[in-house]
Amino acid sequence: MQHCNDAFMGKISGYNAQRRRPPYKHAPLSSPTSIRLLTLHPATPTAPGIHCTLHEADLASPPAFEALSYTWALDRAPRTGRARTIVCNGRALAAQRNLCAALRQLRRRGRGLPLWVDAVCIDQGSADEKSVQVNLMGAIYRATRTVVVWLGSATRPMRAALRDADGIFAGEWFAAQAAVARRVGERTDDLSLWRIALIDKFAVGPLLALAWFLDRGWFGRVWTVQECVLARRIVYFVGDRRVPLEDLVRSSEKIELRSTSLEDMFAYSVKQMLRGPRFLLNAREEVRSAGKCTFEAAITENRGRKATDPRDKVFACLAYSSNRLSANYKKTVQQVYAECAAELLRSETGLFVLSPVGQVRHERLLQGYFVRKEWEDIVPNAGLVAGLPSWVPDLSARTVPATLRSLIERPFTACLDQDPSFTIDTSLSVLTLKAAFLRTITNVGESFNFGPFPPGGIYNFQPIWEYLRLPIKLGPVYGPTEESTLSAFWKTLIAGDTAIRTGDGKVVEVNEQRFIEWFVRMAEDGGDLSPADMCRHILRLDERHMWMRTSPRKVWDESKVPRTGLAKDLRRNDVHKFDAVRDFLEALDVPTYGLQRAIRERHETLAQEKRQTDEADPLFRNLFEGYHVDRRLFVADETYLGLAPWTAQKGDIVMVGAGVYVPYVFRPSERAAGGWELIGEAYCHGAMLGEVSEGNLEFKMIDVV
Incomplete structure (x- = not known):
């Protein structure tokens, strides 16, 4: 309640300051190595808002200070948020709402050192000063005693969620579960322990808490990487609660995907969200050991992050990566990106750019x-x-x-x-x-x-089988490699890959048998017809219906192939499909593959079963969809x-x-x-x-x- 009252009174105070005080204007810095530092003043009954003083310091002999890194918004969008007003050197200065909340929290905790805050300590209206200060950021973060990362206010649900997550991500639950597993003779590896946690639903709550936590906007900012990589010491806060982020990230290495159950898929999605924080820790270790990380790795990471100014995709990584560029906000986005590409071309990245x-x-x-x-x-x-x-x-x-x-x-x-x-x-x-x-x-x-479609239904609404017509004119022998065109076809579908890693971490070879398994399942997947009916028509075992005997090849027009979910359109789609499969088999099937034989065996199996059992997707399908x-x-x-x-x-x-x-x-x-x-x-x-x-x-x- 006190926090809410402080925020309300601060808002009123800021509004009054905006009306009654002249705007603050940054005075020019006296030297190329000068920076500004912010000192927070305690709140008083007559001045409940945020009052601070900006003073100049020189990085050649800097005083002890801390840097503040704060989240712009509670989600991943880099919105500026509604502006508030703080009092700086007796004058009014606009500041983002989350920055004001962070400053109030730091003032409440009584952190006594001056702060470096980019939004306040840099004249954001001066392109020249921004360029100089951004080029100094490497030295600034190396000189800070601590980088304080403020991830937003701690709501009651967030506090409860983080409390639930502590036990499992701090390792306490895993240690206790491992002791139980040893007593009963079960496996104690991380994968097995996660399986128990997910089956017992124990991990779902903590995973939800972690997902909620990681969805905060700070984790998607381009400047986040530099702030973490170059800092000597980092502390993370949600509201007034300190969060052991590095422990959470390291313990998340236990998360694996092993099946299609809802819990496992959710665990996997959290693991994907942790890629960004994991890169921060890995880059931090690399910079500590080697001094710099590669420019390519830094740019690749920043490309997936958010920036209000698109030039910051490049400028935000200059201080901790190997490059010869410098920040210059007078250049256009096109110039900055072209210079970045040229630098990558001249580096070890070379033509891979x-x-x-x-x-x-x-x-x-x-x-x-x-x-x-x-x-x-x-x-x-x-x-x-x-x-x-x-x-x-x-x-x-x-x-x-x-x-x-x-x-x-x-x-x-x-x-x-x-x-x-x-x-x-x-x-x-x-x-x-x-x-x-x-x-x-x-x-x-x-x-x-393949994303928006449920498993099992995509081969009709997005007719993959149209691919089967492309290689027919090449003939049965593929000229460039003198192998069968069928062999060249399936290898092309997966970009020449030779192995796939399964959910349990095993590496499985991809060969013609994997392709045959996938092809048969793909061929039988109809929109209106059952798998057994599709196999029967592909093998020409049933030509009773006149519309089945009419070959679509005579009127083939890709632009007119129906894509709706209407039964008549799905049926017509099935005709196009099994006709394409027939043409493919007649032109390219060879004895070493025996696709027609495999479809016939599949048809016999389906005919003997009263109901089709659930089957796992062929491994080849995962590779194929990934590359396409x-x-x-x-x-x-x-x-x-x-x-x-x-x-x-x-x-x-x-x-x-x-x-x-x-x-x-x-x-x-x-x-x-x-x-x-x-x-x-x-x-x-x-x-x-x-x-x-x-x-x-x-x-x-x-x-x-």
Whole structure:
């Protein structure tokens, strides 16, 4: 109650200060190493609001001080929040609501050292001062005695949730459960203990508390990383409660996903939320041991974080990563992002910087069935940076699609035996790159997204089976590798991956048997017809109905394939599907695979069962869906099969650059004659392990704009 009263009186006091006091103006700092520090004054009955004094200090001989890191909002959105007014050096200064709450809490706790608070101690209206101070932040955080992280007010539900979480995340519950397990002869590894915790529902409450805690806006800010990585000592507070965040993150390593139960899925989602805090701790250890972390790792992390100013995606990591850049708020976002890309190109990252550029540009159009609930993150004019060269990653957008290197452990070496050669013009708008033409994309499949659909129903509303028509014209033998086209097809579907890690941590080989298992299940999955009926029609065991005997090939039009849930449309969709499966089998099935034989055996099994039992999804499906989010299958010059970003289209060119690990897709530029736009990286089966660089490729310099 006292806290609420303090906040109310502070609000009234701030309102009066705003009306009666002149606005505060920052005086210029006297030296390039000068900073401002804030001293809080105690509240009095006549001055219940926040009163403070700003004074100058020099980092050359700094006094003891603390830094305040606070959350902008209680959720992940970087909103500025409603402004309040504090009294600074006798004058009125606007401050965010959460900052005022943090200052009141620190004043109440009686922390006596001066504070460095970026929003107050830096003149936010001066681009010159902001640039100088941001470039000093490394020295500022290294000089602080403690970084105080304030994560917001502690509501009654939050206090109860954190209290529930203490027992399990502090390790006390696991220690007690391990002792019981040892007495009865059960396993005591972390995975087994988590299974017990989830089955007994004991962990659900603490996991919910942790999820609630991690959803606070502070965990998504770009500046958070620097504040944690460079600090000598950090303390975390929710309201007046100190939270052992580092213990929570370390103990969360026990969380694993083993099944599809609700509890396990929730545990897994919490584990995903902990990736950000875990990166903070890992980067902190790396900086302590090596002095810096790589610029690529820092930029990759910041790309997924929130920033009110998009330039801060770069500026916020300069102090703790290896780079030669400096903050300059007079530069445009386009200039900052281009300088960032150029720095990455000249670093050990090299040409890999071309891989994460596959985001949607303003001029791109949404095509096909790109169904996502996150459309606002990717559609044109949704906060993306216009005017960027195609080779420059837009750090304001997610990497779409995710890079192959982030999905697969297998190393690709498409053209690593060639020495890279590239130049960047002085305007940072044209990348001149040594590359060779490989093939022209002559056909593309649909782009699929699997998120919004429930398991078992996606193969009809987003007809994956349309992919089956693409490789038919290649014939039974795949020319680039001289293997069967069927073999090349399934390997392309999973980008050449060779293994998958199951929920219990085991590594399982992916082979043709895994593909056959998936193919049969995919083929039998009908919209209106049962699995047994689908198998029967694929095998031509039932041609009784006239509409079943009419081949859709004569009137095939992809744009007219129905996608509604109406029974008649689902039935027509089934016809298109089993017709495509038939054509695929007739053209490409070989004895070593025996897909028709496998479907026949499956049909016999289904016919003998009165009801179909629940079956786990084939492992191949997990890989396939993982690689096809935001990608599409393509055929190049009736020769190569491959995967490309979902924006790839007929007429695009697949090229290999000298010194790159994967091929890339380019498109002739419409705005720069003779130039090329980068579409994104590609998996091209038979061109990923140096095969093409051994041939007679003609390399030349191309301009990427």
